[in-house]
Amino acid sequence: MSRVVLGIESSCDETGIGLVRLHDDGRVELLADEVASSVEQHARFGGVVPEVASRAHLEALVPTADRAFESAGLKLSDVDAIAVTAGPGLAGALLVGVSAAKAYAAALEVPLYGVNHLAGHIAVDTLQHGPLPSPCLALLVSGGHTQLLRVDDIATAITEIGSTVDDAAGEAYDKVARVLGLPYPGGPPIDRAAAQGDPKVIAFPRGMTGPRDAKFDFSFSGLKTAVARWVENAERRGEEVPVNDVAASFQEAVADVLTAKAVRAATESGIGTLVISGGVAANSRLSALARERCEAAGIELRVPRPRLCTDNGAMIAALGAHVVAAGVAESGLDISANPALPVDVVSL
Amino acid sequence: MLVLALDTSTPAVTAGVATLAGADVTVLAERVTVNPRAHGELITPHLLAAAREAEVALREVDAIVCGVGPGPFTGLRAGMATAAALGHGLGINVYPVCGLDAIAAQATPGEPFLVVTDARRREVYWAAYDEHGARVDGPHVQAPEPLGRPVAAGDGARQYAERLGVRVVEPYYPATAGLVTAAREALLAGEAPAPLTPLYLRRPDAVEPSARKRVTAP
Numbered sequence A: 001m002s003r004v005v006l007g008i009e010s011s012c013d014e015t016g017i018g019l020v021r022l023h024d025d026g027r028v029e030l031l032a033d034e035v036a037s038s039v040e041q042h043a044r045f046g047g048v049v050p051e052v053a054s055r056a057h058l059e060a061l062v063p064t065a066d067r068a069f070e071s072a073g074l075k076l077s078d079v080d081a082i083a084v085t086a087g088p089g090l091a092g093a094l095l096v097g098v099s100a101a102k103a104y105a106a107a108l109e110v111p112l113y114g115v116n117h118l119a120g121h122i123a124v125d126t127l128q129h130g131p132l133p134s135p136c137l138a139l140l141v142s143g144g145h146t147q148l149l150r151v152d153d154i155a156t157a158i159t160e161i162g163s164t165v166d167d168a169a170g171e172a173y174d175k176v177a178r179v180l181g182l183p184y185p186g187g188p189p190i191d192r193a194a195a196q197g198d199p200k201v202i203a204f205p206r207g208m209t210g211p212r213d214a215k216f217d218f219s220f221s222g223l224k225t226a227v228a229r230w231v232e233n234a235e236r237r238g239e240e241v242p243v244n245d246v247a248a249s250f251q252e253a254v255a256d257v258l259t260a261k262a263v264r265a266a267t268e269s270g271i272g273t274l275v276i277s278g279g280v281a282a283n284s285r286l287s288a289l290a291r292e293r294c295e296a297a298g299i300e301l302r303v304p305r306p307r308l309c310t311d312n313g314a315m316i317a318a319l320g321a322h323v324v325a326a327g328v329a330e331s332g333l334d335i336s337a338n339p340a341l342p343v344d345v346v347s348l
Numbered sequence B: 001m002l003v004l005a006l007d008t009s010t011p012a013v014t015a016g017v018a019t020l021a022g023a024d025v026t027v028l029a030e031r032v033t034v035n036p037r038a039h040g041e042l043i044t045p046h047l048l049a050a051a052r053e054a055e056v057a058l059r060e061v062d063a064i065v066c067g068v069g070p071g072p073f074t075g076l077r078a079g080m081a082t083a084a085a086l087g088h089g090l091g092i093n094v095y096p097v098c099g100l101d102a103i104a105a106q107a108t109p110g111e112p113f114l115v116v117t118d119a120r121r122r123e124v125y126w127a128a129y130d131e132h133g134a135r136v137d138g139p140h141v142q143a144p145e146p147l148g149r150p151v152a153a154g155d156g157a158r159q160y161a162e163r164l165g166v167r168v169v170e171p172y173y174p175a176t177a178g179l180v181t182a183a184r185e186a187l188l189a190g191e192a193p194a195p196l197t198p199l200y201l202r203r204p205d206a207v208e209p210s211a212r213k214r215v216t217a218p
């Protein structure tokens, strides 16, 4: 008897509702994936404003859920379990989703699973590429996170191998976009500019790659400052800033460090599969370089399609389905959202 | 008519079950905890506990009444998200009620009065009511000062009695009876509820970035 899992995501600026079907053989099928984004409301602030995001979640939640059920051709009464992002994320934003999830669980008399957003980014890949081999390595890159994770079991066993010590990769994109006069969020415009530029023009620093640096940690703060300094110096000399070349060179530095460390981690631990997910996974240079290096190292590369990589409810529903399938105990209806939920806590 | 009421617009986390027969509101069970940091944790357990005590299954409930503020944002949203999802999940209407009106519905000073609640940041939310409890002004948010009435209900009245220059009367928080009473007309008319929109009364704190700081000396 297959089961329908409803997933609710509200950790940042996307209100996501996903529906998946957990089949008896453990396969997880995507039924609906509806997202309402408040990104445009944050653009003029140059970053996500938590209160603006929280207000938008409350407004969008039920209408987005309605759209999800409609597109899946399901009724609320078809739901067998509910999964919700319990953390990490913005406290007030998480609270909206968690509160709603508890109420849905109470109204529909089905179990609730408070789950980890980061694990969701990995679990979403099973919707496209099927079950994950054990172990596999995951590189999560987005505006909020930059992490290398070892996944022995998506429902129960995830360990951090490395993470950023300062900015997330996506944050560096936003800041560099601002330096270059490109719009927020910075990922897509930098990717477009970089396509017209030469990545070898400027040798920007590769953070955390010195002999004494932590092997699998990342740092993007120095890179962001180096780009700003380079641009300011060019302006001072009265030169026109070669935006495309700066974007390409910056993007090359980011993609180089991310893929080098991920491939090295996989090789050193004898792991044969790398999953890259999160909003920055859609970056064209990152995926191209990862493909090249994984191929050279004999590693299978899995990158979910862009729609699945960014924050959404389907990833939470998918993770919820794996947690249900693993027989993990359900969460109480008194759980708290945890803005700093550690990555090794897959469900509460 | 079986009604579920909830409110998280003040430090009180309130959920209850009541019947509405004609104009009579009878509270069957209620759970209240005063803890401004536990709205998200407690509201669903409270409403389930109240339903259990009232020996009512949620799917028997005919309508939901939800306090929509004014109130500090985060806690307020916990209750409103709960009510919205509950109404959606049960397929029943959710009727919004101004939390100050719910307090006013249970205050009986016999003269025109205020309802004042704590808005934090040394400000209060307030509204003015006539002697019959009908709102005539507000809701507003501002620093506590004399507001033209000598009597006030609500926890803000208690906290700032001196600066408001008021005699304080109960209740201090919205409760089930007041919430259902304040929604009574809409419930009895069986009309479609007004949209479930929070009364924030304040804009989000957000500043547009000024010119980017240079990293090199000019």
Ligand SMILES: [Zn+2]
Pocket: A117, A121, A142, A144, A278, A310, A311
């Ligand atoms: Zn994310």
